[in-house]
Amino acid sequence: MDYxxxxxxxxxxxxxxxxxxxxxIVWTSLHITMTAIIISSMLTIPLGIWLGLVQxxxxxxxxxxxxxxxxxxxxxxxxxxxxxxxxxxxxxNWELLYTPAAIVLGQIILIVPILLSVTMSTVESxxxxxxxxxxxxxxxxxxQVFLVIRELKVLLIVGVVLAFSRAIGEVGAAMMxxxxxxxxxxxxxxxxxxxxxxxEFEMGLALGIVLLAIAFILNAILQCLQGLRH
Amino acid sequence: xxxxxxxxxxxxxxxxxxFKYHTETVxxxxxxxxxxxxxxxILGDNGAGKTTLINLIGLIQSPLSGExxxxxxxxxxxxxxxxxxxxATLHQRPYLFRGSVLHNVMLGLKLRGINHVKATAKANLAxxxxxxxxxxxRSTRALSGGEAQRVALARCLVTNPDVLVMDEPFSxxxxxxxxxILQTVQDYQVNGGTVVFSTHDQRxxxxxxxxxxxxxxxxITSRYRN
Numbered sequence: 001m002d003y004x005x006x007x008x009x010x011x012x013x014x015x016x017x018x019x020x021x022x023x024x025i026v027w028t029s030l031h032i033t034m035t036a037i038i039i040s041s042m043l044t045i046p047l048g049i050w051l052g053l054v055q056x057x058x059x060x061x062x063x064x065x066x067x068x069x070x071x072x073x074x075x076x077x078x079x080x081x082x083x084x085x086x087x088x089x090x091x092x093n094w095e096l097l098y099t100p101a102a103i104v105l106g107q108i109i110l111i112v113p114i115l116l117s118v119t120m121s122t123v124e125s126x127x128x129x130x131x132x133x134x135x136x137x138x139x140x141x142x143x144q145v146f147l148v149i150r151e152l153k154v155l156l157i158v159g160v161v162l163a164f165s166r167a168i169g170e171v172g173a174a175m176m177x178x179x180x181x182x183x184x185x186x187x188x189x190x191x192x193x194x195x196x197x198x199x200e201f202e203m204g205l206a207l208g209i210v211l212l213a214i215a216f217i218l219n220a221i222l223q224c225l226q227g228l229r230h
Numbered sequence: 231x232x233x234x235x236x237x238x239x240x241x242x243x244x245x246x247x248x249f250k251y252h253t254e255t256v257x258x259x260x261x262x263x264x265x266x267x268x269x270x271x272i273l274g275d276n277g278a279g280k281t282t283l284i285n286l287i288g289l290i291q292s293p294l295s296g297e298x299x300x301x302x303x304x305x306x307x308x309x310x311x312x313x314x315x316x317x318a319t320l321h322q323r324p325y326l327f328r329g330s331v332l333h334n335v336m337l338g339l340k341l342r343g344i345n346h347v348k349a350t351a352k353a354n355l356a357x358x359x360x361x362x363x364x365x366x367x368r369s370t371r372a373l374s375g376g377e378a379q380r381v382a383l384a385r386c387l388v389t390n391p392d393v394l395v396m397d398e399p400f401s402x403x404x405x406x407x408x409x410x411i412l413q414t415v416q417d418y419q420v421n422g423g424t425v426v427f428s429t430h431d432q433r434x435x436x437x438x439x440x441x442x443x444x445x446x447x448x449x450i451t452s453r454y455r456n
Contacts, residue, residue, distance in 0.1 A: 127325055129321055129323055129324070132319070133321065133324070135314065136288055136314070136317070136319035136321070137338045137385070138315035138338060138342060138389070143341050147327070
């Protein structure tokens with residue numbers, strides 16, 4: 001018990017003393033995940049709204065495929081992308097492996113199925129009169145996407161927050177693609193794994209506290225958004 | 231389309247139109263003509279296919295087979311969007327977007343590329359004519375059912391459509407809202423508009439409809455002048 005409480009106190013001191021190494025790792029994590037979220041949202045939300053609005057054969061199959069992709073272990077995403085980005089891989093000449101960009105790519109692959117599925121189901125579970133009303137008002141397909149974003153923005157943000165929490169807590173792909181290089185691609189999750197294996201439990205715990213705080217903040221945001229919705 | 235439809239006697243023609251939900255046939259119409267510049271009511275019990283027929287006429291849904299003519303133009307996937315913009319559909323349970331009443335009424339205009347100042351002026355005028363200008367800044371979430379229906383009707387008419395299509399417009403309305411809606415639709419029709427509406431309510435259609443179409447299990451059983 002002493003070991004745990006002493007480690008906890010040491011972790012608190014590390015955070016309170018604004019240890020630059022810790023805060024740089026936190027910044028790297030946030031920066032990478034925010035980049036992945038922005039790129040994924042810009043690509044996926046309009047596409048998800050469009051797919052939610054139109055009826056087509058194979059929609060159920062697409063949902064099943066997205067659900068299957070959501071269940072893929074992150075280490076598997078890391079492994080496959082490692083093969084693609086490694087020197088002998090098809091995109092080896094891009095020299096992205098062991099850079100933050102590689103982690104961003106891994107996180108995008110991780111969260112695109114989540115965002116797409118949540119966006120599609122948000123649109124489909126919305127008011128059944130929304131689509132006929134937009135059609136009868138003479139909205140083009142593009143205008144319909146913007147109207148849906150405006151109308152369902154709270155639920156769409158919930159999806160983004162869920163994707164963010166999934167991405168920031170991910171360790172497998174970040175470790176394989178970023179290489180856990182100090183000052184470059186070391187994220188909170190990879191640093192926790194490394195520091196703990198080195199016996200630096202206090203450092204791991206300090207980063208764990210920050211990660212936990214982020215999870216609580218995200219949860220609070222979700223609760224607020226749910227409250228706004230009602 | 232006003233000029234074009236005014237010159238024609240037929241606003242809509244349906245030829246051998248079928249519509250199915252999964253395997254169930256809900257509309258099976260051999261031939262139906264709807265007169266231009268007049269008011270037509272589609273009568274039928276619940277489940278007769280009125281809403282589907284209204285959606286087909288409003289070009290919200292496409293038939294599984296058959297042809298729909300709007301004026302003298304056959305509706306195709308190429309011209310459906312442009313033709314739909316000349317028809318306003320009032321749904322049974324109108325959907326109002328988040329924001330103010332004014333925002334909702336001007337939405338159809340803004341979607342047609344009309345600038346904000348002109349759209350605001352037109353929407354304000356439409357609300358004045360509907361005697362709802364005092365509600366302009368009110369949130370749509372704070373409206374009663376009757377007020378919401380009147381706002382939706384103002385939103386339909388502000389774009390000056392050639393045809394007004396309404397699905398059960400008199401359901402669940404208080405006496406004041408009912409009177410206001412009947413008056414607004416009558417004014418629209420007197421000014422040369424074509425009105426098509428559905429109802430299962432026997433009380434109010436007689437004062438509005440010139441032509442009656444009776445629908446049963448998706449089929450036209452009779453068509454006559456009121």
